[in-house]
Amino acid sequence: MxxxxxxxxxxxxxxxxxxxxxxxxxxxxxxxxxxxxxxxxxxxxxxxxxxxxxxxxxxxxxxDVLYRPAVTVSPDINPYKVKENTTNLHLTCNVTDANPAAKGYRWYKDGSQVSTGDTYLIRTVRRSHTGSYTCDATNSVGSSNISSFIQLDILSIGMLNAFFIQLSIKLTG
Structure with missing residues (x-):
């Protein structure tokens, strides 16, 4: 028995x-x-x-255990400093783990939704793009509940020129 x-x-x-x-x-x-x-x-x-x-x-x-996505944002540089007028700046929402796979993505700037998709493209960077960017991903189980964030700091050409003029004066003065 x-x-x-x-x-x-x-x-x-x-x-x-x-x-x-x-x-x-x-x-x-x-x-x-x-x-x-x-x-x-x-x-x-x-x-x-x-x-x-x-x-x-x-x-x-x-x-088979089902769970909502876990995500990170790249580039993984904080703060991410970018010159004004830079073209084709890509922010990527990386799903590090999900079961089932993620089906939808949302991007937020300072808490307000600005885009969908796993990549957020800024065609021409302006000072108005300065802010904190996050993304979330969803699957049939739920949402990732916001990712890590990236702080985007825009360096204006005028600010850079003024900085280099001051630096030049200090070095020659």
């Missing part, structure tokens, strides 16, 4: 996971629990005549 001690559970690619019993319960499931679990049974049968025989069998169960 089979007992719960004859049933062993393990997890593929995890040498430390071991359980015994007819059922496997995974409490407080999180993304690290996803994977393939193996149920193995070893039963010793003792015939009325002859030696005992071990009978083994196993099956697998896949646990």
């Amino acid at each position: 089979m007992t719960s001690n004859d049933v062993h559970w393990s997890k593929q690619n995890n040498n430390t996971f071991r359980r015994v019993g007819f059922q496997l319960a995974v409490d407080n499931v999180n993304r690290l629990d996803r994977g393939i679990y193996v149920c193995s049974v070893v039963i010793q049968l003792t015939p009325t005549v002859g030696q005992p025989v071990n009978v083994t069998g196993s099956t697998t169960v896949e646990l």
Whole structure:
């Protein structure tokens, strides 16, 4: 007769996971629990005549854990200083982990939505683009609840010229 001690559970690619019993319960499931679990049974049968025989069998169960996206913003430079009139500045919303995959993206500047898509393109940088930019990504589970941020500081040509004139005066004066 089979007992719960004859049933062993393990997890593929995890040498430390071991359980015994007819059922496997995974409490407080999180993304690290996803994977393939193996149920193995070893039963010793003792015939009325002859030696005992071990009978083994196993099956697998896949646990797929669904969770909302986790995101970061790149470039990963804070503050990100850009010259005014720079063209084609790209900010990218990077999904670092999601199950299922992210389906939608939103960009925010200082808390107000400014765009959708995984990349925010500023064709020609103006001083009005100065601000804090964040993105979020969504999948069928939910939203990433805002990413890390990037502080975009715009350096105007006039400010740079004044700085270099002052620097030149100090160096020659």
